[in-house]
Amino acid sequence: MVTDALSNISLFDLFPLLFAERATDAVMFRAHASVKAMGQLTDMKIKPGCSVYRKLAGLQRLTGKVPWISSTRPAPLLTAAPVRALVDEQISIRGRFLPPRCPVTVWARMHSDEGDLWESFAHYNSNESGAFSLTGDPSVGGSYLGCEPMGLFWSMQPAPGGREGLRLRKKNVETPYLVHISLLGGHVSPSGGQISELAAVTAERWYMAPGVKRIAIHQNGIVGTMFVPPGPGPFPAMLDLWGMGGGLQEYRSSLLASKGYVSLSLAYFGHKDLPGPPDRINVGDLYFKAAFRLLQDHPQVVSDRIGIIGLSFGCYLTLRIATRTGVKPSCLVCINGPMGSTVPLTDSDGRTDQFDSFQQYWTFDDEGRVIFKDVSLPANLPPDSFVKLEKLDCPLMYIVGEDDLSASSTENADLIEENLRTAGKSHLFTRLSYPGAGHLIEPPYSPNARSSMWSVKPKKLITMWGGHPAPHAAAQEDAWKKILDYLEKHLRS
Amino acid sequence: MPQQLKMEEKPCCVALSVQPSRGLVDEKFVVLVQNTVPSCPLTIHASHQCEDGHSWHAFAHYTSDASGVINVSEDCSVGGTYSGVEAMGLLWSLKPVPGSKPGLRMRKKNVQAPMVITISVYKGHLTEGFGDQVPLAGTEVERWYMAPGVRRIAVTEDGLTATLFLPSGPGPFPGLLDLWGGGGQLVEYRAALLASHGIAAMALDYLTCKYTMETGKMVEQDYFEAAYTFLQKHPKVLSSRIAMLGLSLGTSITLKTAVYSEVMKLRCAVSISGSHVQPLDGFLKETLGYFNENSGKTCFTEDNEAIWRNLLLPIPTDPSLKVDVGKLQCPLMLIVGEDDQNWCAYESAMDIKEMMERAGNSHLLTLLSYPNAGHLIEPPYTPHARSSLFRDVKSRQMLMALWGGQTLEHSRAQEDAWRKLLVFLRKNLYGGVKSTSPLSNL
Numbered sequence: 054m055v056t057d058a059l060s061n062i063s064l065f066d067l068f069p070l071l072f073a074e075r076a077t078d079a080v081m082f083r084a085h086a087s088v089k090a091m092g093q094l095t096d097m098k099i100k101p102g103c104s105v106y107r108k109l110a111g112l113q114r115l116t117g118k119v120p121w122i123s124s125t126r127p128a129p130l131l132t133a134a135p136v137r138a139l140v141d142e143q144i145s146i147r148g149r150f151l152p153p154r155c156p157v158t159v160w161a162r163m164h165s166d167e168g169d170l171w172e173s174f175a176h177y178n179s180n181e182s183g184a185f186s187l188t189g190d191p192s193v194g195g196s197y198l199g200c201e202p203m204g205l206f207w208s209m210q211p212a213p214g215g216r217e218g219l220r221l222r223k224k225n226v227e228t229p230y231l232v233h234i235s236l237l238g239g240h241v242s243p244s245g246g247q248i249s250e251l252a253a254v255t256a257e258r259w260y261m262a263p264g265v266k267r268i269a270i271h272q273n274g275i276v277g278t279m280f281v282p283p284g285p286g287p288f289p290a291m292l293d294l295w296g297m298g299g300g301l302q303e304y305r306s307s308l309l310a311s312k313g314y315v316s317l318s319l320a321y322f323g324h325k326d327l328p329g330p331p332d333r334i335n336v337g338d339l340y341f342k343a344a345f346r347l348l349q350d351h352p353q354v355v356s357d358r359i360g361i362i363g364l365s366f367g368c369y370l371t372l373r374i375a376t377r378t379g380v381k382p383s384c385l386v387c388i389n390g391p392m393g394s395t396v397p398l399t400d401s402d403g404r405t406d407q408f409d410s411f412q413q414y415w416t417f418d419d420e421g422r423v424i425f426k427d428v429s430l431p432a433n434l435p436p437d438s439f440v441k442l443e444k445l446d447c448p449l450m451y452i453v454g455e456d457d458l459s460a461s462s463t464e465n466a467d468l469i470e471e472n473l474r475t476a477g478k479s480h481l482f483t484r485l486s487y488p489g490a491g492h493l494i495e496p497p498y499s500p501n502a503r504s505s506m507w508s509v510k511p512k513k514l515i516t517m518w519g520g521h522p523a524p525h526a527a528a529q530e531d532a533w534k535k536i537l538d539y540l541e542k543h544l545r546s
Numbered sequence: 547m548p549q550q551l552k553m554e555e556k557p558c559c560v561a562l563s564v565q566p567s568r569g570l571v572d573e574k575f576v577v578l579v580q581n582t583v584p585s586c587p588l589t590i591h592a593s594h595q596c597e598d599g600h601s602w603h604a605f606a607h608y609t610s611d612a613s614g615v616i617n618v619s620e621d622c623s624v625g626g627t628y629s630g631v632e633a634m635g636l637l638w639s640l641k642p643v644p645g646s647k648p649g650l651r652m653r654k655k656n657v658q659a660p661m662v663i664t665i666s667v668y669k670g671h672l673t674e675g676f677g678d679q680v681p682l683a684g685t686e687v688e689r690w691y692m693a694p695g696v697r698r699i700a701v702t703e704d705g706l707t708a709t710l711f712l713p714s715g716p717g718p719f720p721g722l723l724d725l726w727g728g729g730g731q732l733v734e735y736r737a738a739l740l741a742s743h744g745i746a747a748m749a750l751d752y753l754t755c756k757y758t759m760e761t762g763k764m765v766e767q768d769y770f771e772a773a774y775t776f777l778q779k780h781p782k783v784l785s786s787r788i789a790m791l792g793l794s795l796g797t798s799i800t801l802k803t804a805v806y807s808e809v810m811k812l813r814c815a816v817s818i819s820g821s822h823v824q825p826l827d828g829f830l831k832e833t834l835g836y837f838n839e840n841s842g843k844t845c846f847t848e849d850n851e852a853i854w855r856n857l858l859l860p861i862p863t864d865p866s867l868k869v870d871v872g873k874l875q876c877p878l879m880l881i882v883g884e885d886d887q888n889w890c891a892y893e894s895a896m897d898i899k900e901m902m903e904r905a906g907n908s909h910l911l912t913l914l915s916y917p918n919a920g921h922l923i924e925p926p927y928t929p930h931a932r933s934s935l936f937r938d939v940k941s942r943q944m945l946m947a948l949w950g951g952q953t954l955e956h957s958r959a960q961e962d963a964w965r966k967l968l969v970f971l972r973k974n975l976y977g978g979v980k981s982t983s984p985l986s987n988l
Contacts, residue, residue, distance in 0.1 A: 127720045127784045127976055130744045136693045137568035150976040231694065235715070252744075253715030255695025262567045263662065264686030284666070284684030289559050313561050313683075355559060545559040545581045 131236040131252040137229070139311055140258045141497050141533055143202055148236055148252070151183040158195065158237040159187070161205040162212065166224040170212040171500070173205050176240040194240055197523060205234065206258070206498040207526035213244050218506030218515050221499060226307040227267060229257035260304045262311035275344050276320040276327055278303050280310030286353030289360070289544035290315040292345055296365025296390070297408070299323020305362070308496050312537060314544070315354050319344045321370070332409065337402025341370065342378040358544045362386040365460060365492065369394055369440065373403060376444040384543035386536055388452045389462040389492050392442070392469050393434035422504055422515045430461045431468050442469060443476035450483045450539050452532050454490035458519035485535060487528035491520020497533045501525040562667050562683035568660070570742055571689050572926050572964055574633055577618035579667050582610040582682070589626070589668040590618065591676050592636040594661060596652050602640040602929065604628070607671040625671060628954065636665060637689070638957035640929040644674070649935035649946050652928065657738040658698060660688035691735045693742035701748065704772040707755035709734050710748045711741030717782035719746040720789065720813070720975030723773055727794025730754035730939040739925055743968055745975065746783045748773065752799070752830070753939045764831040770803060774810040786813070787975045793818040794889060794921065798833050801869040804876060814877040814974035816967060819886055819921045821894035822869040823858040834940060851933045851948035853887045861890070861897045871898050872905025879912045879970045881963045883919030887950035891921070914966060916959035920951025926961040
């Protein structure tokens with residue numbers, strides 16, 4: 054039987070792994086196919102016969118192939134649906150045509166826009182019919198445990214040997230992440246060496262739905278990016294603010310536009326097109342008011358249905374815009390941020406002093422990583438920067454990550470709630486609080502960075518954001534859904 | 547309390563979503579309209595401009611429920627290009643817009659780019675004038691024949707005119723030769739879709755291929771053998787698991803190959819809208835010649851549409867004029883539309899079934915027969931053409947061919963047949979090591 058099986062096969066049938074099409078395939082497989090082994094294969098004439106079988110078996114061990122793979126059956130099937138999805142859509146990943154009760158590893162990897170490799174893996178066992186699915190079956194090992202349909206995405210970590218202090222953030226929202234998902238034999242650790250890829254599927258993860266338009270904004274001094282949904286409109290709108298990391302982050306806006314909101318990501322700090330020295334905020338209330346008005350004046354925007362979403366320092370800005378600049382947002386979403394400025398103000402318009410001169414509240418852990426949490430303790434915030442919450446006239450949703458190491462979110466939430474209660478405005482306040490979640494509560498299914506590189510000059514500094522993978526992922530998923538429902542309620546009905 | 551909105555007021559933020567917004571052609575989507583005025587008549591409209599520039603549209607009339615919601619997968623259309631509860635009706639009921647050139651048929655040429663469809667919601671129950679009104683909301687949907695990671699490879703070696711689609715992953719994959727019918731050309735979209743489901747599928751042009759265009763001669767059996775061998779030898783194809791799928795004239799080749807070929811050992815075969823009737827002597831040229839001899843049996847409708855179904859009728863009793871399906875040794879799926887006006891597919895299927903029952907190998911046969919489905923049983927959720935302009939490759943004559951089928955039932959047939967086709971292929975190409983028995987529960 055062995056000789057029959059061997060008589061009709063070609064080299065290619067047996068060892069597809071050794072003839073990887075691209076160099077990248079070979080790197081990913083790490084198949085221990087040494088030059089010597091390759092030489093042996095090419096010299097050898099495949100003839101029916103036991104001695105050949107022994108040689109082939111030896112080479113099989115070298116490549117780490119699982120014993121039940123043969124030349125007479127096709128590889129098992131790995132599928133993902135939908136295979137092109139928005140990042141907040143669930144994907145159903147399944148394996149079929151495996152032997153029954155077979156241990157397998159699902160391994161996902163992708164490159165960030167900067168070219169860093171991120172990866173995750175999980176261990177599953179096929180059922181009696183040789184199938185398994187991530188939506189129904191538990192992972193028994195790897196980057197996450199238990200039944201987690203989207204675990205492969207949110208549990209991704211930078212691949213070993215990569216740059217340190219990475220955080221995954223999509224820069225170019227007009228292209229998708231390409232996630233290569235492989236099915237490997239056995240319960241293996243993919244970085245550990247011997248792997249055999251049985252099947253693979255490529256999934257696209259998009260931050261922008263078809264038809265959404267991206268418009269760079271450089272007018273009236275406003276620096277930002279606007280996203281407009283497809284269709285005639287008019288649409289409700291969102292002003293989108295991030296934190297002291299600065300720059301211009303587009304991915305939450307593009308997602309909101311994909312849900313039918315005209316959305317403006319606004320830069321206010323750390324962007325080459327903004328005025329003044331780069332180490333402080335040089336734009337004031339008028340700047341933010343102008344950005345809000347830009348949305349209001351847009352022909353496709355319903356001018357009295359505009360909300361603001363802010364994370365971290367963006368929280369304070371959100372509250373400040375709503376209470377000081379004269380504009381009237383319809384609702385606010387604040388995530389893990391202070392109700393006052395974390396840097397002293399230099400004028401009544403909100404411009405700030407240099408950041409790094411105020412480090413007295415920075416703390417450091419054993420590994421020299423900076424923890425900013427105490428900076429935003431209400432007692433430590435400049436009193437003249439506190440937002441006057443009694444002036445708040447619209448609903449506010451405040452989201453707390455209880456393991457936030459970068460901001461004193463719980464304390465600020467408490468104070469906001471108390472101030473609103475004193476002002477007789479408790480009915481405006483909604484709080485969501487997530488145990489185990491950190492500072493960076495972002496759109497769902499993206500990995501959390503518990504810490505990441507904060508600055509490289511004058512010296513390398515890593516900051517702690519907090520959050521543990523599984524609870525943080527659950528928080529992101531739940532919070533996003535609740536945010537979207539909240540926006541529906543206050544901006545559409 | 548939700549505010550009472552009058553219809554005259556500026557409509558606030560009707561939300562229209564389609565999920566997934568980027569899907570494979572055979573994936574279902576959910577069209578959801580929210581935040582409309584409750585109990586409001588609305589029209590949902592789909593429009594698409596195909597590659598040759600023609601405009602297609604579909605539309606359906608709904609009434610929003612008490613919460614201002616329409617869910618196309620659950621709610622009933624009361625009029626338009628489809629009615630009833632039809633989740634995918636906006637796609638399969640697409641028709642050329644009024645004023646279009648007659649005889650159009652939508653076929654994707656470039657499978658590496660998606661079909662883009664604009665879906666909109668309009669106030670009221672409209673049947674025309676969509677371009678003149680501003681919709682309440684609109685969105686865009688992409689429909690892809692190719693999944694990410696599928697590789698498209700042009701094949702010209704060994705004299706072949708073909709395109710191979712490889713699924714993502716290391717393989718090895720089962721292989722499939724994909725054959726279309728008498729219109730010729732290299733039609734890629736079905737093969738691309740099959741590769742998106744894990745099968746290394748090769749679309750093969752055998753009527754207008756390079757050899758035929760250069761020599762004026764029809765290809766012989768060795769052309770198909772070369773295609774089969776190419777697949778067999780391919781490093782990512784499992785040589786013992788190669789199937790053949792043929793539609794229309796492609797069925798003639800598929801059945802002959804499945805029964806008689808010494809070189810091409812098919813793991814399984816699928817024949818759509820075709821017949822086993824052909825002279826056993828010879829191959830393609832002789833088969834086409836036989837049709838030609840019978841061309842006098844062509845009928846025409848009042849609208850001058852050609853009906854070719856009678857060419858092979860009555861089903862001959864002479865065994866030298868039919869593939870001896872009693873000798874078939876691999877599983878065969880037959881898909882036929884009972885309203886096929888182009889080929890006598892249904893009658894042929896009945897005869898095939900009877901021949902196999904007599905020979906004792908009918909356990910290999912899976913027969914799917916669809917009342918009111920026509921000839922062009924294609925991947926689902928694509929428009930149905932009851933007739934279209936057809937250029938016969940031999941005569942180079944352009945005629946209006948009647949394919950048959952009633953749109954609703956034809957579209958249901960496409961959906962059902964495709965699902966069962968995939969199950970059949972997967973079971974035979976992925977499952978089991980022994981030669982398999984037919985599917986007990988489809």
